[in-house]
Amino acid sequence: MSKINNFLEEQELIELYKKMVLIRKFEEKCSQMYLRGSISGFTHLYIGEEAIAVGTVSALFDKDYIVSAYRDHGHALAKGSSSSKVMAELFGKSTGLCQGFGGSMHLFDAKKRFMGGYAIVGGGIPIAVGIGMSINYKDEDLVCVCFFGDGAVNEGAFHEGLNLAKLWNLPVLFVCENNYYGMGTSVNRASSVEKIYKRACSYDIPSLAINGMDVIEVRRTVDSTVKKIRRGSGPHFIEMQTYRYRAHSMADPDRYRTPEEETIWKERDPIEHYARCLITEGIIDTYELSKINEYINNEINEAVKFAENSPEPSIDLLHEYVYAE
Amino acid sequence: MTELSYRDALNLALKEEMDRDPEIMILGEEVAFYQGTYKVTRGLYAQYGENRVKDTPISEEMIVGAAIGAAMSGLRPIAEIMTINFTLLAMDQIVNHAAKIHYMFGGQVKIPLVIRTPQGAGNQLGAQHSQHLEAYFFHCPGIRVVAPSSPADAKGLLKSAIRDDNPVLFIEDQNLYNTKGEVPYYDYIVPLGIANIVKTGDDITIISYSKSIQDCLKAAKILENYDINAEIIDLRCLNPLDTTSIFQSVKKTGLAIIVNEAWKTGSVASEISSLITENCFEYLEAPVLRICAQDVPMPYNKVLEKASLPDIETIVDSVLDMLKIEKTKKT
Numbered sequence: 001m002s003k004i005n006n007f008l009e010e011q012e013l014i015e016l017y018k019k020m021v022l023i024r025k026f027e028e029k030c031s032q033m034y035l036r037g038s039i040s041g042f043t044h045l046y047i048g049e050e051a052i053a054v055g056t057v058s059a060l061f062d063k064d065y066i067v068s069a070y071r072d073h074g075h076a077l078a079k080g081s082s083s084s085k086v087m088a089e090l091f092g093k094s095t096g097l098c099q100g101f102g103g104s105m106h107l108f109d110a111k112k113r114f115m116g117g118y119a120i121v122g123g124g125i126p127i128a129v130g131i132g133m134s135i136n137y138k139d140e141d142l143v144c145v146c147f148f149g150d151g152a153v154n155e156g157a158f159h160e161g162l163n164l165a166k167l168w169n170l171p172v173l174f175v176c177e178n179n180y181y182g183m184g185t186s187v188n189r190a191s192s193v194e195k196i197y198k199r200a201c202s203y204d205i206p207s208l209a210i211n212g213m214d215v216i217e218v219r220r221t222v223d224s225t226v227k228k229i230r231r232g233s234g235p236h237f238i239e240m241q242t243y244r245y246r247a248h249s250m251a252d253p254d255r256y257r258t259p260e261e262e263t264i265w266k267e268r269d270p271i272e273h274y275a276r277c278l279i280t281e282g283i284i285d286t287y288e289l290s291k292i293n294e295y296i297n298n299e300i301n302e303a304v305k306f307a308e309n310s311p312e313p314s315i316d317l318l319h320e321y322v323y324a325e
Numbered sequence: 326m327t328e329l330s331y332r333d334a335l336n337l338a339l340k341e342e343m344d345r346d347p348e349i350m351i352l353g354e355e356v357a358f359y360q361g362t363y364k365v366t367r368g369l370y371a372q373y374g375e376n377r378v379k380d381t382p383i384s385e386e387m388i389v390g391a392a393i394g395a396a397m398s399g400l401r402p403i404a405e406i407m408t409i410n411f412t413l414l415a416m417d418q419i420v421n422h423a424a425k426i427h428y429m430f431g432g433q434v435k436i437p438l439v440i441r442t443p444q445g446a447g448n449q450l451g452a453q454h455s456q457h458l459e460a461y462f463f464h465c466p467g468i469r470v471v472a473p474s475s476p477a478d479a480k481g482l483l484k485s486a487i488r489d490d491n492p493v494l495f496i497e498d499q500n501l502y503n504t505k506g507e508v509p510y511y512d513y514i515v516p517l518g519i520a521n522i523v524k525t526g527d528d529i530t531i532i533s534y535s536k537s538i539q540d541c542l543k544a545a546k547i548l549e550n551y552d553i554n555a556e557i558i559d560l561r562c563l564n565p566l567d568t569t570s571i572f573q574s575v576k577k578t579g580l581a582i583i584v585n586e587a588w589k590t591g592s593v594a595s596e597i598s599s600l601i602t603e604n605c606f607e608y609l610e611a612p613v614l615r616i617c618a619q620d621v622p623m624p625y626n627k628v629l630e631k632a633s634l635p636d637i638e639t640i641v642d643s644v645l646d647m648l649k650i651e652k653t654k655k656t
Contacts, residue, residue, distance in 0.1 A: 065398065098431035108430035115397060116430060120421050126390020127422065133391055134398040137350065137376060144394075157417070160387035167382065321432040322466050324490040 004216050010283050014292075016058055016215050017278060020050040020271050021296050023074045026083055027246075029300045030073065030090060030104075034250045038308070039090045042119075043104045046074035048213075048245040051270035052177050053078035055218025056145060056240075059226055065113045065135075065144040067128040070105035071177075071244075072117030075147055079114040081107070087303040093310035100313040101321060115144075121182075122148060122155030125174075129161045132170030132235070143171045143229045151182025153199050154190055162203045162235070169234035173225060174200065176239045177212065183248045184256040200237035212240030213270045216277075243268075327510050332502040334476035335365045335441075338483040339403070341512065343373055346401060349487060352379040353388055353405030353441075362407050363443055363502055385414035389440060393423050393492075396438040403487065409444035409458045409496060416461075423492040424467030435490040439483075445499035445536065446586060446623055446634055455623035455630075457587035462494045463563045463596070469493040469517060470563040474538035476506040478561055481515030489517060498536040518565030522574070526554035529644055530574040532597060533584040534560040537635070541584055544640035551650055563593055571597065572604050579610040582643060584635055589617035611647050616640055 004013055027045040034043050046053065049071075057066065057078040068075040076086055081097060089096025090104050097107050105119040115131060118124040128146030135142045152158050153176060165172045178196050180187050188194055200207035206228075211217050218240060225236045243265035247254035278284045329337065343349050355362050357370035357380040370378040381388050385406055392402040406412050412419065419440065426436055446455040462470050469491050473479040479497070486493040523538060524545055531541045538559045545555040556574050560567065575581045581601050583594035594615035601613050619633040645652050 067394075096431075098429065098433065101431045102429045106429045108433055110430075110433040115394075115434075116426070118422065120417055123390075123417060123422055126387045126418060127394040127397070129387065130391035130394020130396075130402075131398045132394070133352075134395045134400050137395070137400060157386050157390065160382075160384035161390070163382060164384060164387050164391065168379075321428040323469075324427050324432070324435040 004277055004281055004283070007216065007220070012058070013278065013283055016054055016219065017271070017274055018292055018296065019054040019058070019078055020215060020274065021293060022083065022299065023050045023053065023077050024271055025296050025300050026077060026086070026303070027073060029304060031246070031250065033090070033304065039104065040092070041103050041105070042070070043090070043250045044071040044248065045244070045246045045250070046071055048265065048270070049177055049179060049242045050074060051215035051218050051274070052175065052212045052240045052242055053147070055215040056175055056222045059219055059222040060145065061142065063113060064142050065115050065131050067115045067124045067131065067144065067146045068117045069121070069124055069148050069152070070117055070119040071149070072105065072107050076107045076109060076114050076117070079109065079112045081109040081112055081114055083299055084303040084306040088307040088310050091307040091310070092312070093307055094313040095306065095310040099317070122152040122157035124148060125152065125157050125161035128172055129165045129170060132165060132172040133168065135171050136168070141230055143173055143226055145173045145175055147175045147177060149182065150176060150178040150180065150187050150196055151190065152176070153196055162200060162205060162237070165235040166203045166205050169232070171229045172235045173222070173229060174205070174235060174237040176237070178239050178241050179244045181248065181256070183252070186256070197237060197239035205235050205237045207237035207239070209239040209241060212242035213268045213273070215270055215274050326507045328505055329476050329508040330503055330505050331476045331479050331497070332363065332365055334480040334508045335483055335497065336367055337508070338480045339366065339369060340372070342484055342487045343369070343377065348399065349401045349403065350377040350379065350395070351403045351405065352381055352392060354381055354383055354407050356380060356405050361405070363499060365441070365497070366405065385411050386418055389415040389418035389423065392438050392440070393418060393426070393436060396436045397426070397434050401437045401487065403439045403441060406440060406442040408454060408499070409442045410454055410456050412440070412442055412458065419462070419468065419492070419494070420465050424465050427491070428467060436492045437490045438492045439486045439495050440493070441495045441497065443497040443499040446618070447500060447630065449625055449627055449630060451625045452622035457585070457618065459496055459563060460587055460592050463593050467492070468564065470496065471517060471561065472496040472498070472535040472563060473561060474501070474535050474559050476504065477508045477513070478515055478521070480508050481513045482517070482561060484514050485517050496535065500536050515561065517562050518567055519561065520567035520570040521559040521561055522556065522570065523559045524555065524557040526556035526578070528554045528578055529580040529582065529647070530556050530558060530578045531582055531584060531640070532558045532560065532571060534563065535586070537584045537586055540635070540637045540640060543637045544644070547637070547641050548644055551645065553644065553648065555644065568600060568604070571601065575601050575605045576608045579608050580647060581609070582614040582616055582640070582647065584616045584640060586618055586634060588620050589615055590620050592617050614643055614647060616643055
């Protein structure tokens, strides 16, 4: 765990903890709600990977863009979307972020510049590159962060996207969340190059691999990388090594990983480690941590209540959004 | 009015729109330095510079995806895909992304995107470069499909497509690029979804679009020798489809044929035939007829290629057959 003293203001350090706990508890609640039948469809949980979304997004401006894939709840919450509206979307309710038209895999929050969850592997990458093109076109001081998994690096869209981003020197940060499995297939069974960060090297994109279980390491790396991008140094690539504690989706029986492997990763839990670090360095005590946990439990319970009490979208809206008027 | 080719009419529309709105930009293969594979973007790179007219690598999925991202963040991109055959490489971005984003995100974001792409057969380009694929896109809700048949429509429809807030697949016919016609020089707009009755008549309705309109007009001229007065509807747009004009005409004539150069099975003609049957059945004096390409990959050989495509003669013969009129030397 990186030393955290003198890195950020105390309040910011605590905020990182809060956001990670929010995502963890939100996802645990989703799991319950899915098993209860309140959430349907494919639901991909972010548990174990929280440090990536939180560390990365905390280094951005509000006006910066992020693009996600189908494991997108954590990214939306990290970017500031309301937990109630995200939960309501998973419930398919009219008060959801996308009024119930999107669901778990298709969150979107225009106001927060959360530019969408896309459920075709690699599909968000060309879109993020296009947003980068737009930023340069308008000569803005912004970046677009594109999150995707280790599975996406074997898609054509990934290679077309990285090539164009570098060719046009676009302000895009590619964040590969390497959780070592594309659904049930491990990286070493899917990629000829085992170290994923090397994939970006063939496009001359500065690239490195970091510990994605350490929110401070993520934050530090993204901070310095995003500064370089804002200064016009073009796209960068960061492989963030992590682990999803749960199966690929709620529908996945998860029979391809060993309990030993899971234990090794869980011992590096991003939230527990960070909490210990905050306590050791005297930034927070156990009482304050428990208050935060309590506060977030309340927020999640409120989100569920909000979702449960919200109406279904009107059938009159079935055709409403097919075309923009 | 001024006489322009279909190509120059498109070029003029692009220029007028780019002058009007600085958020409009063009990207695609060979659009800038090379000035367009079919020279539709001629002069634009010199006039507007590399920020607004961008050459891309041969990466169709990326071209459309980047255009979507740009459209979501404030630009109005026009992506050129060199031929419609290559749109299949971008199908994921067109169908899974462009056509879905406004809907699945609950109307939060618009995709004002035009994908310009030519199609056409009859030039011995073989199976992979001669396809008419409009039905693939026509099938998908969320994307407009436009197919102009004349220089004036090319200009007016392209300007509408650029101003539309939806993804639009704008299909140009590569065999029409050199055809000439009168084009209004002012800010001429043809709204999407309004068909053009290019010839009025009472005996039979011929529905078509794009290059086939010319064949239909020539066929109608021949049919006049048999005292058959055909009404010809140029759809201009397949989505939105002007069903009102189709139904009005068919109710008047009682007979309908649809002509398209795409494969017959699952074609636009098939869908229009169904629509007519569902909505005008009691007015019909004969079954609706589809005149389309044969269901074969395009052969290279000139004779075989010609045999696979509908032409003026097929249209004339089909109409005479429908009306049970014997063909004479009048044709």
